[in-house]
Amino acid sequence: MSSDVCPVTCCPVVELRQYTLHPGKRxxxxxxxxxxxxxxxxxxxxxxxxxxRELGHPNHFVWLRGFRDMTSRAKA
Structure with a gap:
């Protein structure tokens, strides 16, 4: 995604995803x-x-994904 795109204008629906992984697999x-x-x-x-990547938590991975609306989220 381009760094000049504001999440609010591109993606009013935002989802926080957090994963705990097997050791050494991040x-x-x-x-x-x-x-x-x-x-x-x-x-x-x-x-x-x-x-x-969470500093001090080598088995965690966090990411944010965004959608233009809830219908788009359901389709993804």
Whole structure:
């Protein structure tokens, strides 16, 4: 997603996703997420607003996804 797009204007519906992973698998998930998931979800109306590694919690992965409305969210 372009850094000049405001989440409020692109995505008034925001979902916070938090995952607890098996030890040592966070980078594996992030690689898979970036390679396989983002493009397919954006094709059906979802925008990745951000993804985060939690400092001090190597088995956690957090990301935000946004939608233009609840109908778009249901379709994704």
């Amino acid at each position: 980078d594996v998930l992030i690689d898979l997420f970036d390679r396989e998931f983002v493009e397919t979800q954006e094709a059906v109306g979802m925008k990745v607003i951000g993804q985060f």
